[in-house]
Amino acid sequence: MISLHNLTVSYQRHPAVHHVSGRFAPGQATAIFGPNGAGKSTLLKTIMGAIRPDSGEVQFDAISRKDIAYLPQQSExxxxxxxxxxxxxxxxxxxxxxxxxxxxxxxxxxxxxxxxxxxxxxxxxxxxxxxxxxxxxxxxxxxxxxxxxRLILLDEPFNAVDARTTFDLLALVRRWQEEGRTVIAVLHDYEQVRAFFPQTLLMAREVVAWGATDTVLTDDNLKRATETAAHWQANAPVCAVDGQGVRS
Amino acid sequence: MTLHEMLVSPFADFAFMRRALVGCLALVLGSAPVGLLLVMRRMSLMGDAMSHAVLPGAAVGYLLAGLSLPAMSAGGFVAGVLVALLAGLATRYTEVKEDANFAGFYLLSLALGVLLVSKSGSNVDLMHLLFGSVLAVDDAALLLVASVASITLLVLAAIYRPLLLESLDPVFMRAIGARGGVWHLLFLLLVVMNLVAGFQALGTLMSVGLMMLPAIAARLWAASVGGMLLVALLIASLSAVGGLLLSYHAELPSGPAIILLAGVAYLLSMLLAPRGGLLPRLFRSRHLTN
Known part of the structure; x- marks a missing residue:
């Protein structure tokens, strides 16, 4: 239903989402997991259409932007x-x-x-x-x-919420899946992801792993995500991947 | 002095008082709801900025056609819309926030306006532009005010839902692709129109007062948007009538008298109003069990 094609989004030329490609499983719940600054919220906002990507695209199949419900991290x-x-x-x-x-x-x-x-x-x-x-x-x-x-985007929906409320709302996420809706949620709680989200995108600006939650959330992958996110350079050289990183 | 002499005869005996009364009440009809929406959208100071922005346009109108209301109003309207548009575009395409952009453009506009006025006319003209003269409202001015009030109410009725929703939750509006910007721009047009309408009667500076003060006070009295609208209209109308009478009996300039009364209503509301006023906060009712 939605796929990302070589998507790059940057702030002041520093990529927050870097050459991300892949496809979200339709009718399933996908958790976006990763350390702070990994570009998770940026990715959601780009899918929602609030941020324009530097390069690459978000492709919608058989769904229009109007079919998206979006819950921002801090509602304004x-x-x-x-x-x-x-x-x-x-x-x-x-x-x-x-x-x-x-x-x-x-x-x-x-x-x-x-x-x-x-x-x-x-x-x-x-x-x-x-x-x-x-x-x-x-x-x-x-x-x-x-x-x-048909597509529901949730950005850290359980941040300031107690356990009981989180449990009730997670039950809704499960219900949405049963109704065949696609849910994409940025989450920080490992257990929640394991219990309620069959699919996981583990990212640290780039895709670390994407697929069934069990295969994605391995110790090895999590360690790689943390390490990748820590590598941030103030004077990074221009990215040369397929020549699209060059900007005047 | 009987009550009749105090409240009725000034209007019964003098046509200019009747005109002023009708003009002010019509003005209130349009500008009170606009003011309330400005307050709810946390744009209380935007009205002030826009009122300054109108000045150079009015001055150009004056330069071209003398003390002619249509020319000055049209000029003021164009200048106000231009500032609103430029500030809106700058907000959209640069990193500068909307309030800062409005400040920037209205200051430019104001400086230009003062320059134009002082280059061409005397200081008396400037005073007239800034503070108006409600007692010199003529038929043309009445017609302008009435038209603006009618247009304002009709447009607000039409865009009420998206406008309110956009003040409440702009991200949601963007997410569902409801183009909040269009309503925002339409609303800014209404703000400019109402300031220009008030400009003959109250002057560019004072007309903001009748727009904002009743609206700010109303938020302290009512729990619903509809209730606030009614309270704002009531306070604004009473201030208009009271201010005119005050200026008649005490021989005060009418514009500031009206605005001061609205200001008194605002201060009293802050003291007494049940929702967030000072006194109810000091003397709390006893709490319930659940």
């Missing part, structure tokens, strides 16, 4: 705004309701059902400012439920 949502929980969840209907469209009974029911699924129906009419960070993350997952997207 201004939680002081006077918006109710149910309204925030309902914003996930945008693709169907659009600019003027009425959020009718059917869509409204979907929003409520999503809140029931994440266990926050009692908070539907509360302002979002009244939620804890764990509850807020549940609300954002409810919005993803409402979006009904």
């Amino acid at each position: 949502i201004d939680r002081s705004l006077p918006v109710s929980v149910i309204d925030l969840v309902s914003s996930g209907h945008w693709r169907r309701s659009g600019l003027f469209g009425n959020v009718g009974r059917q869509l409204d029911d979907a929003s409520w059902n999503a809140l029931v699924t994440v266990g926050l129906e009692d908070f539907a009419l509360h302002p979002v400012s009244a939620l804890s960070s764990g509850q807020f993350q549940r609300v954002l997952f409810a919005r993803i439920l409402v979006q009904d997207a």
